[in-house]
Amino acid sequence: MTTRFENGIVVTLGEKNRVLWNATVVTDGELVTAVGDSAEMKRRFPEAESVDCSGQIVLPGFICAHHHFYSTMARGMSIPGEPAANFVQILERLWWKVDRALLEEDILLSAQLPLIDCIRNGTTTVIDHHASPSMRDGSLDLIEKAVRQAGIRASLCYEVSDRNTPGGGVEENERFIKKVGKGDGQIAAMMGLHASFTLSDVTLEQCVVIARDAGVGCHIHVAEDAADREDSLAKYNLPTVKRLDKLGLTGEKSIFVHCVHIDDSEMDILASTKTTVVHNPESNMNNAVGVTPLLKLLKKGVLVGLGTDGMGSDMLAQMRCAYLLHRLANHDPRVAFLEAPQLLLQNNARIAERQFGLRLGEISEGRPADLAILDYQPPTPLSEANFLGHLIFGLVDATVDTTVCRGKILMKGKKIISMDEERLAARSRALVPQMWKRLQELH
Numbered sequence: 001m002t003t004r005f006e007n008g009i010v011v012t013l014g015e016k017n018r019v020l021w022n023a024t025v026v027t028d029g030e031l032v033t034a035v036g037d038s039a040e041m042k043r044r045f046p047e048a049e050s051v052d053c054s055g056q057i058v059l060p061g062f063i064c065a066h067h068h069f070y071s072t073m074a075r076g077m078s079i080p081g082e083p084a085a086n087f088v089q090i091l092e093r094l095w096w097k098v099d100r101a102l103l104e105e106d107i108l109l110s111a112q113l114p115l116i117d118c119i120r121n122g123t124t125t126v127i128d129h130h131a132s133p134s135m136r137d138g139s140l141d142l143i144e145k146a147v148r149q150a151g152i153r154a155s156l157c158y159e160v161s162d163r164n165t166p167g168g169g170v171e172e173n174e175r176f177i178k179k180v181g182k183g184d185g186q187i188a189a190m191m192g193l194h195a196s197f198t199l200s201d202v203t204l205e206q207c208v209v210i211a212r213d214a215g216v217g218c219h220i221h222v223a224e225d226a227a228d229r230e231d232s233l234a235k236y237n238l239p240t241v242k243r244l245d246k247l248g249l250t251g252e253k254s255i256f257v258h259c260v261h262i263d264d265s266e267m268d269i270l271a272s273t274k275t276t277v278v279h280n281p282e283s284n285m286n287n288a289v290g291v292t293p294l295l296k297l298l299k300k301g302v303l304v305g306l307g308t309d310g311m312g313s314d315m316l317a318q319m320r321c322a323y324l325l326h327r328l329a330n331h332d333p334r335v336a337f338l339e340a341p342q343l344l345l346q347n348n349a350r351i352a353e354r355q356f357g358l359r360l361g362e363i364s365e366g367r368p369a370d371l372a373i374l375d376y377q378p379p380t381p382l383s384e385a386n387f388l389g390h391l392i393f394g395l396v397d398a399t400v401d402t403t404v405c406r407g408k409i410l411m412k413g414k415k416i417i418s419m420d421e422e423r424l425a426a427r428s429r430a431l432v433p434q435m436w437k438r439l440q441e442l443h
């Protein structure tokens with residue numbers, strides 16, 4: 001089916017970003033077939049279905065380079081005992097219980113609801129990291145089912161860790177990686193791993209062999225807290241990135257999440273091995289773990305993307321958080337204006353290309369038809385020259401009206417089309433008390 005998304009302001013992004021007023025994006029099947037002046041597009045594609053985008057801005061769908069759908073049911077939960085005083089306690093008292101309390105239907109709903117949130121926020125591609133030790137085998141199939149239902153794209157993996165069972169999750173990843181194969185453009189697979197401090201050399205080596213043979217990357221938390229670095233130094237006499245590099249986890253397809261506590265020589269390894277780093281500013285601030293040396297990483301040529309780490313699915317909010325954090329952390333109001341949008345708009349597209357083999361993040365002929373259409377009436381002139389100012393100070397607060405992925409309209413007029421949000425949220429609220437009860441009984 002051919003569709004004209006017409007009469008909006010189209011921001012193409014890509015290497016040569018264009019801001020086109022009164023413009024139309026024409027999609028056919030899963031791809032964009034033309035972009036240009038609305039009157040001309042109407043003449044060229046008179047038969048196409050029309051979606052009026054007056055008063056709106058059309059952007060490529062957003063990409064989240066690190067998410068945890070499984071964290072959904074922790075929202076609003078009370079944690080008994082003293083508040084966690086550090087990162088390891090946050091894991092022990094919260095996340096390492098949340099994951100163990102999840103059963104089959106919880107996993108499905110825990111994916112369905114944030115997927116709806118992704119659609120609400122115009123996020124059309126997600127790289128997720130899942131954990132559910134009590135219902136591990138087959139868990140990635142449940143999430144895949146939810147992703148296909150939602151209609152967005154996702155790269156999935158299971159978080160291998162030795163903390164419950166040695167090598168727990170290796171088989172689930174291996175099975176799913178084989179099942180997905182080269183992927184169909186909607187679902188991709190990675191080898192997921194928790195973090196250096198919960199993984200033995202034996203388990204890491206096992207994961208690397210599987211990932212290498214399948215041609216996929218490793219998706220692992222790295223030096224999120226100083227505890228991960230200290231553990232690696234104490235046990236292996238190497239800082240975290242060096243330990244993981246020695247075991248073969250670095251590489252173009254691998255994603256090292258966080259990299260807060262790393263030194264210059266580790267940054268050089270990330271750059272020379274072309275390993276991707278994903279920065280999650282809201283999560284780092286929430287867990288009070290420190291500040292990723294973002295500007296230095298970028299200067300050294302490391303590809304750094306942006307994720308939410310399960311904090312939410314709103315990538316524009318995350319981008320502005322990165323912008324604010326690095327201004328404050330560097331005590332310099334001249335920095336991060338270019339860098340924060342670069343992570344979201346350019347670098348996440350490059351990361352997604354490595355996972356999906358698709359050139360996302362640009363609206364142009366032949367590119368995938370993934371669109372985020374937001375209500376936006378610019379109060380000042382808007383062009384290529386000042387787009388970032390509008391992005392950081394205006395679009396970040398604009399509401400997404402329509403979301404399109406793979407050419408399909410998933411939300412229109414702020415109404416989710418592909419999923420029944422009311423029913424799923426009600427079911428989740430009904431199910432959560434049992435999950436919370438199971439969690440309270442865990443030691």
Ligand SMILES: [Zn+2]
Nearest residue numbers: 068221257309
């Ligand atoms: Zn994470």
